[in-house]
Amino acid sequence: MHSAIKATPEFIAGATEVAIGFSSLEITKASLGAVGTVGEAIKPFIPLIAAVTSIIGEVVKIYENVEYNKKICNALMDRVQIADGAIKILNRRKQENEKNFRNEEYYKAFVKFTDVMTRIKDFIKDVSQLQGYKKYLHASSIKDKFSNLVNDFEIVMKDLNFTMTIANEEQRKIDQQALTEDIAEMTRFLEKIEGGITCGNNQINTVLQEVILIKNQIESIHDIKKSNLPIPESIKANKIEPNELTDPLGGKKSDRRGKGEPYTYRKSLKQSIDVACIPTTLPDDNSQKTQKIQAQLTILGKLRDSPNILKFYGLSYIDNRLVKVFEWAEFGTLREVYNEYDISWTAKVTIALDICRGITFLHSCSILHHDIRCENIMVTARLEPKITNFEYARLTTDSTSNLTNITEIVHWLAPEKLRNANTQSYNMKCEVFSFGMLLWELAFEKIPYERWEMAKIKEYVLSNKREKITFGKATPEIKNLQKIYAKIIVSAWQDDPQIRASLQQIFLELHDLYTTYCSSGYNTSPALKPDKTLDLDGSRAISVSDEGGFDLPDLDMEFSIDAIQEIIPLEEGIAAHKRKETEVAWECFNAHAELDNTTAKYWKGYYLWEGYAGQKDRVEASKLFQAAADDGLADAQLRYAFSLVGNPGTKFNKNVFIEYLTKAADNNNSTAQFNLGDLYIHGKLGVPKDELLGKKYLKLAALSNQPKAIEILQKLNINIYNDD
Template sequence: MENLPDIVLPDTNNMQLCHFSKEIGPSITSDDFSPLIEEAYQIENFYNSYDNMQLNKRMCNQLGRCIIKAVYNVKMLQSQCNDDEFLTADNYEFFNKFLQNLKKIKHFIENISQIRRLKRFIQETNSGISLEQLKDEYFQLLKEFRESTLSLGFDIQIDNKIDDIYKDIEETIKFIQAFERNFEGDSMFSFIDKISDDIQNVANKELSEKDIFPEPYDNQNVRFIKCELHKMKRLSVQTALLKNLKGLVNISKFYGGIKHNNQMEMIIEWSQYGDLMTYYMNHKLDISIKLKFALEICNALVFLNAVNFLHRAIKSENILITNDLKAKIANFCHSRLVTEDSGKLDIKSTGYIVPEIYHRNTRTHYNTHTYTDRSSTYIPEKYDFKSEVYCFGVLLWELAHEKSPYECFDRDKIHQILYSNHLSKNFDKNLVPKKYVDISIKALCCVPKNRPTICDMYKELYSLYSLR
């Protein structure tokens, strides 16, 4: 979530106390209000902890400010909940309507900030697509918010910047139009829905050898990746994802797997040029190919985000370069659904080393203040989409410099890279365009909440590549 500007709160000394001389229905007590107030607090907690806001962030943050201001007023109102003049059936009804509005705002934020959930707002037009329904619903929510808060005596000022709304909508339409080109005539939203549903349906299913038995393949045109066969459920999820993709969205085509000596060998498409590291060690990369590879890898990460899937091993060795010079993500042995337990992620065998995961696994004394302060610098210890963005930032650094980011460092001293901003400080700005450098450095921030989203990175990289 982005840092929000200071919030100007109303003078609660002048807050109107709503009361009515006429009693309606059964008597109301403070106990009747308590669960409603608790629900309002939970909605505020949702917004403060929401860490996967991909699209329409200006509108989401405006609505988030409404939630924060409203709940502040609720806290002030609690002192009146034992006041007989306040405990009326009308005020109870007003508070219920106010709470329903907050719930609608919460769901709206979830819907407009995620690729998959945008589907219901899309309208086809002669000139492309429209998000008029989204805009109308946004304004309706603000109108209802104003009415419901005034009914409780909350005088909350809404800083409604019209330009920000239209910027969000314009950027989102451009993003959808760019990203849907990956789907070769299929409906992007229908495709994402199908993959998501398939993954969820097998999430708790034990994998059988029949489920992963490979489709026919040419032994000369595939490669094998070994995976430990100790978590069958996770392999069932990976299979549901990969078998349906058929090589789309820059993820290596998956044929199936065969069990051999208590290991699963995953069969994927052949890559003539090997992995990305092998390719840049043997070929000089110009700016165009760097931007092309960067955008293609980002393509895959955006799709994985859309279906709530984490790769968890993003590094150059797991990026394959095909014979037609496409970069594709491979090796899903460590991947999982966002909703699955993170477990112990071995930093030695997965992707680039992420600060929050390094801290979790090593518990060193380095920068302990960063991790113990539950304020704006607090860092969670679970690998999530922000961790994936950090790994992608390291990959962009490696792609720009055509060398390993860790080649001069002993692994025992890796904290020197993580906590000294070594990669950011040593980014050669002459190798790639400024926007490439800027978005990479933002992704390398040690504080996860300050990193861009993967959709932010896609927009920048798509813009750069389109200009070539």
């Protein structure tokens, strides 16, 4: 059965090296050697090989940011890796391929190969992102496209005489299953996501494409060396006339926010919409910087199609002071909400689901927020979460942000950014990690690693440790909700970005959780409760008699829910035995024995025989000794032989005893050699004496410094080192 090939670090490094310092063509020429040395025949192939090498590098980069249809992309990445290996072999064996290089049909096949690799790259790019996925209106079109690509790849690999290790019937079944599962998941996702991302008939909202087009226009000024083209004058933030902003009816103290100037003011837009007016500055010129800010504000205005992003209405003036006009959020930030109230568990799930929708909307517009945490989520009077504060937001194609507030956001920062904040690109997987930390923050209503120094957080997270997930007292239904919610958190904060959950997976799991537990049947209590009402993490004193005496929580961990129970290496178990840590050793031996490890069977039998770690069963021990003995383990052969002597649950059989003792002796076990030599030289157990055989085994034991064998030979005046 085919085992899927992974994009190993070595493969990735090899495939992307073309992007570092040299052009693909230069590197290909260097790797192939001088044209005159290899022969004029190879000349036409140099640009083709360079193109394929470059395409492979691009595919690897695209794959690093796959958000959707990952199984389909994995199946194609298997082919990409095979292609990469084939190119490397072609380079290594170029002399042997000179005949092919002179064949015009071979050249044409290589041109087709370049085309197929380009199509594979484009398909992965399309199906892995929502913007590209909308090209495929029907599941059948994706299946047809995939099948055509695979067939064309196999044909051209055969035409080029490249080795194929993936074209078999079993692999085709795996591919079809991947297609079926990914398409089903994508269909369900588009049916549920809403949030401005889809419109009727699960079609992807065209506003996402509008944002992309505006983004593409302003990208031209990111690098002045590339282009000095100005952004079109039409790309400007909406202007709101000052007279359209009036004081709200029934003004109150909370209409002015902030700890000091400049304050944020609540106003009424067109006497019907509550808005927040935030003082700002904007250079009064037409410089590229001003144009860029205007374009970014235009994009921000476009994002209002998402109900989970704080609406930006435009720019205006209050008392001759420039202000940005945003949607008013009655409750302030989500952090302010949880500091003042306890948020019910069903409300937490609802809020989390809507935040996930908002982040998905941003990613679908190729925008990364860079600072996902509860402080950057505003909450309306209806408890609707709205993502805000786009100060550090960047386009997915932008270079890494220079995060000046690193000491603040480090609590939510992905481990790969912690390892190298300046050079590691911030990507969608980093944002997923931050969202996972936000989910934890929302659950326990406090900042992760609160009051920890940055260095301590970095060391802790990079040691693959995370905040504790320990829940307090709750009803059985809420306990089930908490357990699933915790699994979602853990899936988002995995250290390895490649196994970190995608936003699509997180959304679907949150949606299932919402559907199950946030219906009217469970969602009967107020969404907001007085502060300190809930025992969120079990830290408060609980009386088991309260509210009918619910079971106390039994979930207390630092990293994983229902995580795989790691098995320590067998060598560590043996070391624990030597330290007399018998409980640790027993767990290790038992686990490895269940996995059919011969040495572990012996050690488990030994523990059962001696009664270590509170375990004693000599009949079972004897069976384990025999199993390990039959696998050729000398110590087990010796132990099994002696387990037949005086063991109440086992019938003694002299022939079997001698058989296994002999096996152990012939397997160079000195104790077995001594006992077998003693048996033959003295005729024990009714065995006829055989001094020659006895001396043979005793000498072998003595040469291994077996003290009793040496003692017997000395009494018999037998020299260990000669044949007399």
